Amino acid sequence: MMRLELVKRPQRSALFSMLSPFIAFALTIIAGAILFALLGVNPLNAFKIYFIEPISQVWQLHELAIKAAPLILIAVGLSVCYKANIWNIGAEGQFIFGAIFGSAIPVLFPQFEGPLVLPLMLLLGMVGGAAYAAIPALLKTRFNTNEILTSLMLVYVAQLFLDWLVRGPWRDPQGHGFPQTIQFGDSAVLPELMPDAGRANWGFVFALVAAVLIWILMGRMLKGFEVRVLGSSPRAGRFAGFGLNRMVFFAFLLSGALAGLAGISEVSGAIGQLQPVISPGYGFTAIIVAFLGRLNPLGIIGAGLVLALTYLGGEAVQSALGISDKVARVFQGMLLFFVLGCDTLIHYRIRLIGLALTKQEPAAKLEAAPKLKEAR
Amino acid sequence: MSANHDGANLLEVRGLTKIFGTLTACDHVDLNIAKGEIHALLGENGAGKSTLVKMLFGSLEANSGEIFWNGQAVRITSPGVAKKLGIGMVFQHFSLFEALTAAENIALSLDDGSPISSIAAKARALSYSYGLPLDPESLVGDLSVGERQRIEIIRCLLQTPQLIILDEPTSVLTPQEADKLFETLERLRAEGKSILYISHRLEEVKRICDRATVLRHGKVVGHCNPREETAGSLARMMVGSEVQAVVRAPVEGIETARPLLEIRGLDRKPATPFSIPLKNISLNVRAGEVIGIAGVAGNGQGEFFESVSGEVLQQDGASVRIRGKDAGGLTITGRRLLGAAFVPEERLGHGAAPRMKLSENLLLSRHATDGKAFVGTGGMVKSGAVYAASQRIIEAMDVRKSAPDPEAAALSGGNLQKFIVGRELDRRPSVMVVNQPTWGVDAGAAAHIRQALIELSRSGSAVLVISQDLDELFEISDAIAVMHNGELSRPMPIAEATFEKVGLLMGGAEPGHAEHTLETA
Incomplete structure (x- = not known):
């Protein structure tokens, strides 16, 4: 008989801290292979279609960047929250409100054009996301509500609000009744990076810049230190003179602003107008990105690209093999599941214990001893 | 297996060993307890x-070894x-x-x-x-x-x-x-x-x-x-070796020295149903002296420390004064900037963040007071300067560690305490407030910390030590006050203090009582 035993490590393992996402990815592939096999598909072929073909041409890499940009932008913001032990689950709603605020300019003032339009839209997008994130922050600091619940529930409010907007007051009068706003004017569209090669826009650059800035904030600046102290030991944080309530606002406003920036970039860049649905769940997938990237902004860039690929792969297997694109959600879920599981390896060693004779011998002796005495 | 058991032995332990990872917590321990x-x-x-x-x-199972109960081998x-x-x-x-x-x-x-x-x-x-x-x-x-x-x-x-x-x-x-x-x-x-x-x-x-x-x-x-x-x-x-005795030089003319820490009529309502309210606490700690606060655990010492340190603010700004300035409304950072330093009772999770390196834990209490040295323009941390300062403290306090800059949780309790006390001493604070300075610290390190606190006071600082260890307080204090049920007695000069008098106050004899007996004695 064998059993597994977890033995606590004296120090956090730096090796497994780095390896854990890769082990998780490998386990996801194995579980995915079983899944595909059960669906009656050759796993190797499916993986080729899922993971290789969607990124085999340059224009496809641009598509990858388009999907990765919002994921990275949102996830780096969330990483700050999670490091501070503040659980913002509502990035999807902040993303939507960023998109709504930013879109107000091209929708309500379509005749306003020029180089100022885009910066104003982006700024308003950040304000919108931050303002929406301020609600759970306020509720938490004033009434001690659970931010997981409030931020999550506000997602549905945002989704329904957007739905109402595009069907009601902001609907395009010339849109034949379709629930969507007017197409944004030229100066309200986020330019493409290399129009000749593909569709990728400046949103991806924003994501990379945000990741590097947050990396500097968290690793090099006093504010980042404050985030980490309050997140890991709040009492020590209070002893340091850091305020927990201020931190709740800081983390929510920062992550909300970045989610809002992602929202307006997506609408202004990839879509070009507001629709009832503007996100395939970026705000939720970004939670996986944040953890897969070890809450490290640079790791999040890589994780964002991987999760963006699961979207593209999901679309690919649907068209090539006729498997529902919900398989993308399954892959994302498995990744998060395995990455959280593998994190155990950072704090624990796994020891395989065959019920070895050396260990059991003294115990057996002890139990046998009274009987021996009785026998005598 | 041993053959002959002395009938008078109730419990006999042979070669009991317990290993945690790389640490052998018990190594072939033998123990006999007679009836x-x-x-x-x-x-x-x-x-x-x-x-x-x-x-x-x-509650723990041994890796090896035997236990005999009334001569019978047993497995507990x-x-x-x-x-x-x-x-x-x-x-x-x-x-x-x-x-x-x-x-x-x-x-x-x-x-x-x-x-x-x-x-x-x-x-x-x-x-x-x-x-x-x-x-x-x-x-x-x-x-x-x-x-x-x-x-x-x-x-x-x-x-x-x-x-x-x-x-x-x-x-x-x-x-x-x-x-x-x-x-x-x-x-x-x-x-x-x-x-x-x-x-x-x-x-x-x-x-x-x-x-x-x-x-x-x-x-x-x-x-x-x-x-x-x-x-x-x-x-x-x-x-395993001789422990250095702590030397406390007598102080002269302390009555005229300037009080650096003044506590006047400090009150605090209980924060939870089972915490102790503080009632009208007054105390002066003068430059050059060590005042000890004795008391049985849970009589308001923790609440008192939080109030003095500024982790909890006071309504009345004048109820805590540091170097002659009202500090009751200031946060812990504000009080540190006035020259005060604090060492809380809990090391892991209060005085230090367990999963952070020692250098980062230095920044924890000194990011504001040493802002110029440790934090540059735009809030960038000067990690080189912080690291150098932490190494200086490690050397000065003889902190034993396994890596150059380990996580706080990787240190033994005593070594971490030396670092935490050293972190504050390194600032040469004018007011030092310490709660349980040597709790769980081995004798050698405890003597080191006590000596350092005395020396700080003799260099002109005011030192306030809260401790449950009476031996410790008698060793280092110039006067001892007793906290009981949220009230503080008047400080008794060490020359007049005895275990018995302090013990009576710890048990709840009225605060004025000690003074009275002193007069008649």
């Missing part, structure tokens, strides 16, 4: 006493097995529900389904017969620490154990309460029960124990009769 003896288990913090006792009580796999054999234990940290009565707490641990009323009657009878009077109907939350300990002892005695294990029982008692406990223990011995008495207080071990087993670094370094030893020789066995 009707009080046996001391001596050792410094971290010597392996708790691990050994947990194995005897079944759980506390339930230990109780059945007749081993009872009174833990250092109580496991009582504050919102329940004493009788209800006892009933919870008996789980034999007898009605509370009969348990209460039994507990009451037992408590009076052993001279530990206890009202079973009282709420635990309303009881003093000494009374709570009685519940634990009665709870243990109700199971009629043959061997009673007591873990540091006097650490929460006043000297007078401890005397009472000793009488009870002697009665139990007279009835033929055995007691394993864990302590690092040598005087009381000499006083009540028949034999002693001394542990050091997980190994038994000797068995002895404590009555034939001196406190010094026992200490040498425990520590």
Whole structure:
């Protein structure tokens, strides 16, 4: 008989801290292979279609960047929250409100054009996301509500609000009744990076810049230190003179602003107008990105690209093999599941214990001893 | 297997070993406890006493070794097995529900389904017969620490154990309460029960124990009769070397020195139903002196520390004054900027962030006071300067560590405490407030910390030390005040203070009482 035993490590393992996402990815592939096999598909072929073909041409890499940009932008913001032990689950709603605020300019003032339009839209997008994130922050600091619940529930409010907007007051009068706003004017569209090669826009650059800035904030600046102290030991944080309530606002406003920036970039860049649905769940997938990237902004860039690929792969297997694109959600879920599981390896060693004779011998002796005495 | 067992031995332990990862907490420990003896288990913090006792009580399983109970080999796999054999234990940290009565707490641990009323009657009878009077109907939350300990002892005695294990029982008692406990223990011995008495207080071990087993670094370094030893020789066995005595030079003309820390009529309402309100506390700590605050744990020391440090703010700004300025409305950062430094009781999670490196933990309390040195333009941390300063402190305080800049949690308690105290001393603060400076710290490191605190005061700073360790306070203080139930007595000059006087105040004699006896004496 064998059993597994977890033995606590004296120090956090730096090796497994780095390896854990890769082990998780490998386990996801194995579980995915079983899944595909059960669906009656050759796993190797499916993986080729899922993971290789969607990124085999340059224009496809641009598509990858388009999907990765919002994921990275949102996830780096969330990483700050999670490091501070503040659980913002509502990035999807902040993303939507960023998109709504930013879109107000091209929708309500379509005749306003020029180089100022885009910066104003982006700024308003950040304000919108931050303002929406301020609600759970306020509720938490004033009434001690659970931010997981409030931020999550506000997602549905945002989704329904957007739905109402595009069907009601902001609907395009010339849109034949379709629930969507007017197409944004030229100066309200986020330019493409290399129009000749593909569709990728400046949103991806924003994501990379945000990741590097947050990396500097968290690793090099006093504010980042404050985030980490309050997140890991709040009492020590209070002893340091850091305020927990201020931190709740800081983390929510920062992550909300970045989610809002992602929202307006997506609408202004990839879509070009507001629709009832503007996100395939970026705000939720970004939670996986944040953890897969070890809450490290640079790791999040890589994780964002991987999760963006699961979207593209999901679309690919649907068209090539006729498997529902919900398989993308399954892959994302498995990744998060395995990455959280593998994190155990950072704090624990796994020891395989065959019920070895050396260990059991003294115990057996002890139990046998009274009987021996009785026998005598 | 050993063949001949002395019939008089109740418990015999042979080669008991417990390994945690790379640490051998108990290394082939031998221990014999005879019937009707009080046996001391001596050792410094971290010597392996708790691990050994947990194995005897079944909360930990040994890696190897044998235990004989009345000559029979036994395997103690759980506390339930230990109780059945007749081993009872009174833990250092109580496991009582504050919102329940004493009788209800006892009933919870008996789980034999007898009605509370009969348990209460039994507990009451037992408590009076052993001279530990206890009202079973009282709420635990309303009881003093000494009374709570009685519940634990009665709870243990109700199971009629043959061997009673007591873990540091006097650490929460006043000297007078401890005397009472000793009488009870002697009665139990007279009835033929055995007691394993864990302590690092040598005087009381000499006083009540028949034999002693001394542990050091997980190994038994000797068995002895404590009555034939001196406190010094026992200490040498425990520590393994001579401990440097702390030197306290007398101070002259302290009455005219400027008070650097003034506390005037400090009040605080209880934050939770079971926390202690602070009532009208006043105290001056002058430049050049060390004032000690004695008191049984849980009499408001923690609340007092939070109020003085600024982790909790005061309504009245003048209730705490630092270097002549009102500080009651200032945060801990504001008070630090006035020149104060603080060392809280809890090391991990309060004084230091466990999962952060020592250099980062230096920044924890000094990011504002040393803002220029440690933080550059735009809030960038100058990690090189922080690292250099942390290495300077590590060297000055002789902090032993396994890596150049390890996580705080990787250090032993004593070494982390040296770092935390050193972190504040390194600033040369004008006001230093320390809660339990050497709790859980080995003797050598404790002497180092105490000496450093005295030297800080002699260089012109005001030092306030809150401690449960009376020996420590008598060693370092120029005057001792006593905190009881949220009130603070007037400080007694050390020349006039005795264990007895301080002990009376710790037990709740009225604050003015000590002054009165001083005048008549």
